[in-house]
Amino acid sequence: GGWDNLLALIDLALLCGLLEKSGAGIHPVCEENNEQGAVDMGGVCEFLPGQVPYADGKERFEAIWNKPLPDSVGLSLPKIIEKGLRGEIKALYIVGENPLETLPESMRVRDAFEKIDLIICQDPFLTQTGKSADFVLPATTFAEKEGTFTNMEGSIRRVRKALDPIGEARTDFKIFSDLLRQMGGDVYRSPEEITLEIDTCVKGYYRGERLQGNPAHLGHYLGNGFAEEVLKRYAKTGQAGGGSGAASSAPAIQLVLGQSIYHSGKLSTQDEGLMKIYNKQTLRISEADAAALELKDNDWVRVKSDQGKVELAITILPSLTKGIVWFPEHFATLKDLMNVQVDPKTDVPYFKSGHVSIQKVPLFDLSVVSQSPSSFLPPQVREDKDEGDGAHNLPSPLEGEG
Structure with a gap:
């Protein structure tokens, strides 16, 4: 891991x-924008604000907030799903995350959600997770609110609102404040009040100046x-190391789900402009592997793991190493082929790589649909049935890679 x-x-x-x-x-790179800032603010179950371990800082923060805190830390993502599957979670409040589209089917997220009595989703967009929620609270994007971002080097930068919230969307702090008011808690009236509380909890965290650090x-x-x-x-x-098992006698190849410079997570796929620039949902394969499988650009392959199979087109990428295929993680086409491994030390789920088998699939005549792009359907994971069933799932027209 x-x-x-x-x-x-x-x-x-x-x-x-x-x-x-x-x-x-050593400078570890965070995957998402402001991920470091979220951890600094206690946005993970094991830390309080300032990256203070929960057990070490519990009494201090109880004194600051004048409220009792739970005796134990919260739940990690895998444990939330585990307890959800056992019916031990009554309510789940999801903010800015889309687990139904992000996590592979093998984590059984949908099964867990069906056993939870109340699900609230707070997000700028109506995601698949939002569609399955009992209540949806429309939130704003970064451009519609005040705050700070913490970049890779640990520098904290002010973010200023560029436009007013659209429609019924409201900033996160206003949504939280209204909920606090209904529950009899203290209410934040402005981002400045939140900044003052941060300064109380994490001394010297941010005062607008450029931060200096010692090596x-x-x-x-x-x-x-x-x-x-x-x-x-x-x-x-x-x-031995694990990974997604290749469900075939064909040579195992390492499938890697990675990021494109044109997208960020699943959120950017909501943007029409970015989707026009980059919507190439093809499997990237090395020249050596393509030659071994007698493949050329836009040929179709069947990708199999012990979770199922998918049929999709390929793009030959000279820069790829033999034995590795790559697919943009922003699209859900292949995610359900992945097994999940949970790191025993950090309780973080890993599913961005695993072993698969790849076979060439002969195409039937596409002349009837070649003039009608709207007739193309997205690739789907199908149950592993008869190899010779002749069925194919065709993707929507692919844009160039820019």
Whole structure:
């Protein structure tokens, strides 16, 4: 998983004597915009604001907020789904996330949601998750509200509202404040009040100035117990790495779901302009693998894992390494082929890569539909039935990659 990979990189830098040298540290890259800021504000179950471990900061924050806090931390995403499947969650409030379209079918998100009595979805767009919710609270985008973003280097930047909220949409803090009012809690009247509370909870977090930091030093890594776990991290376990199993005798290939520079998560697929620039839902394959399978651009293949199969067109990408195929994660075409592995240390689900088998699929005559783009249908995951059923799911017309 990502956690072990990061630790291995830090260990390597430590062994090479790089951690004390300027410009030679380890800088993990967050996947989403302002992900660092969300963690800083306690937007994960294990931390309070300021990245304070829950158990360490519980009493301090109870004193600041003058409210009792739960005895234990909240639930991670996998545990929310686990408890949902067991009927142990009565209500779920989802803000700015779309798990039904983001997570693979193997996580059984829909099954879990069906057993939850109340689901509230707060989002700027009516996603598939929103359509399944009991209540939808329309929120604003970043351009319609005030706040801050924390970038990759840890610098905090002010975000100013560029336009008024559209339709019935409201900013997140106003929605939360109204809910707090109905529940008898304290109400925020402005973003400035929130900033003052942040300053109370996380001293020196943001005052509008450019932040300065000191470079890491070796004593930091050796003094906090990090190095004590090195032997454990590299002990032999006798366990091989896992991944999505290829459900075929055909040679296994590594499928990677990755990001396009033209999109961000599933959110950007709501934008008509970006979809015109980039809507190429084809499987990228290396020249070597294409030659081995006797494939050329726009040929069709059947991609199989132990979760099912999908048929779609391919694009040959010279920069890809042999044995690896790539598909943009912003589109849901292949996500349900992926198995999920949960990191035992971080409880984070991994499903962006796995082994699949790929077979060439001969196409039937497309002349009847070639003049009618509207007759094309998106690829779908189908149950693994007769290989020779001759059925094909055709994608909507593909735009160029720009």
